[in-house]
Amino acid sequence: MTVLPVAQILHDHAHECVTTVTLDYASRFLRRKRLRTDAGWAFVVDLENTRSLDHGAGLELTDGRMIGVRAAVEPVLDVTGDLPRLAWHIGNRHTPCQILPDRLRIQRDPVIRHMLEHLGAGISEVDAPFTPEGGAYGHGRTHSHEHGASAHV
Structure with a gap:
């Protein structure tokens, strides 16, 4: 074949x-x-x-x-609480994050989980599809601050 x-x-x-x-x-x-x-x-x-x-x-x-x-369904963490504040801390660590109407979803990571719990987040371990945001400078993943030609100053 x-x-x-x-x-x-x-x-x-x-x-x-x-x-x-x-x-x-x-x-x-x-x-x-x-x-x-x-x-x-x-x-x-x-x-x-x-x-x-x-x-x-x-x-x-x-x-x-x-x-x-x-x-695919995979092991993730659903995060609840003060979502704008928690999203800022997740983003500050360049952690991929899916933004849902009432929660944030990230891959299971014990270090990030500990940080979020310390910030007062509610954490639930779930198995669900993970489709995080792709980044502000184009589709897909971003791995650095190098964005090429953009409005980023």
Whole structure:
């Protein structure tokens, strides 16, 4: 069986997908990798640069079929309390954070958990999809303060 490569990544094309691939947060950050869909067939991602795949993205194969990207359920912490203050402390530590209407969601990390509890946060261990904010200077993850050409002064 031929393993087809991804031709392009499209945003918000879940309605066109013939199957899905479910990946945790770390696995959605990739450049070159052979993956297997939830239906069991293999395909290859071979990108020029490392990319962060968002939940809901579509991976169009060279034969035109579309694979939807789904965020896997993984161990996370749901954080409640003074959300603006807690979000500031989470962001100050460059910790990926998903912002929900009534709570913040972060990956399980005992050091960050201890800090947040010390700040009065309520912490719940849950298993849920993790789809954090991508950053102010473009889609995907940010790993430094180097933003290239931007309005950042």
